[in-house]
Amino acid sequence: SQTIHQWPATLVQPVGSPLSLECTVEGTSNPNLYWYRQAAGRGLQLLFYSVGIGQISSEVPQNLSASRPQDRQFILSSKKLLLSDSGFYLCALDRGVYNEQFFGPGTRLTVL
Amino acid sequence: GDSVTQMEGPVTLSEEAFLTINCTYTATGYPSLFWYVQYPGEGLQLLLKATKADDKGSNKGFEATYRKETTSFHLEKGSVQVSDSAVYFCALRRIGSEKLVFGKGMKLTVNP
Numbered sequence: 001s002q003t004i005h006q007w008p009a010t011l012v013q014p015v016g017s018p019l020s021l022e023c024t025v026e027g028t029s030n031p032n033l034y035w036y037r038q039a040a041g042r043g044l045q046l047l048f049y050s051v052g053i054g055q056i057s058s059e060v061p062q063n064l065s066a067s068r069p070q071d072r073q074f075i076l077s078s079k080k081l082l083l084s085d086s087g088f089y090l091c092a093l094d095r096g097v098y099n100e101q102f103f104g105p106g107t108r109l110t111v112l
Numbered sequence: 113g114d115s116v117t118q119m120e121g122p123v124t125l126s127e128e129a130f131l132t133i134n135c136t137y138t139a140t141g142y143p144s145l146f147w148y149v150q151y152p153g154e155g156l157q158l159l160l161k162a163t164k165a166d167d168k169g170s171n172k173g174f175e176a177t178y179r180k181e182t183t184s185f186h187l188e189k190g191s192v193q194v195s196d197s198a199v200y201f202c203a204l205r206r207i208g209s210e211k212l213v214f215g216k217g218m219k220l221t222v223n224p
Contacts, residue, residue: 032210043216044156044201051210090155098144098163099205101212103155 002027004104006091012110019064019078021107023091026072031093033074034101035066038088050074086111114139118202118215125192127224133187135176135202135215143204145169145178145185146212150199159187159200192222 003026013019025031035047046059048066056066063082067075074091091104118135125131137143144163148156160169162178162185169176176187185202202215 044214046211049210057210092156098161099212100144100146100158100161101156103148103157106155 002031002093002095002102004091004093004102006089006104006107008107009105010108010110012112013081015083015111016080019076019081019085019109021076021089021109023074023076023104024072025074025091025093028072028093028095030071031095032099033068034092035074035076036090036092038090038106039084040087044090047076081111083111085109114143114204114206114209114213116202116204116213116215118200119218120216122219122221124221124223127194127222128191129222131187131189131192131196131220133200133202133218133220135185135187137183137185137202137204139183139204139206139213141206142180143206145176146203146205147174147176147185147187148201148203148214150201150217152198156201192220194222194224196220197222 005024007022034049036044049057050068064078089107092101095102115138146161147159149159150156160171162169165180167178174189176185199217199219201217203212205212
């Protein structure tokens with residue numbers, strides 16, 4: 001069965017510092033992978049998705065970037081964090097005939 | 113474009129009350145429809161799905177029927193429990209699309 005690992009689970013960072021969040025998956029190959037952000041009290045915002053190594057589609061302009069250096073690794077980065085980057089970051093993959101998405105446990109990021 | 117509109121709440125119910133969460137959608141073609149649940153501090157979990165008109169998805173006492181004529185996928189449960197306290201998201205995905213479209217989510221609190 002498929003498993004998604006997200007690291008770290010929680011993170012507190014100062015404004016202006018860099019960011020690297022990691023998502024690794026097991027039990028599948030060549031998955032479509034997704035990064036979502038959930039700000040406090042708000043819904044899900046799709047940030048990036050990837051259909052393969054080195055292939056990244058960005059959904060909203062922002063100071064975040066994503067990379068997929070390996071088939072089962074998806075990384076979310078920033079060079080300089082903003083206060084508005086605080087939130088709950090979720091990694092997901094497509095699963096099943098109807099492509100329901102399977103979500104990881106999330107990373108809670110607080111920017112101070 | 114595709115969109116999902118759902119009750120946003122928050123909603124507070126007493127244990128054993130009847131629950132309905134309304135969800136309507138706009139999409140071209142015949143999307144698959146999903147309900148996801150997010151328990152406090154966790155990622156999203158697929159609760160149920162329906163892939164064609166008149167399909168009924170069910171899980172953990174929850175049900176939703178794909179109504180094409182009213183473009184709706186309302187979530188119901190006859191008797192809620194404290195453990196059902198969570199945020200509920202309605203979502204759709206068109207065949208061939210790389211993206212899941214989410215509603216804004218509804219927070220449910222069930223009191224004993």
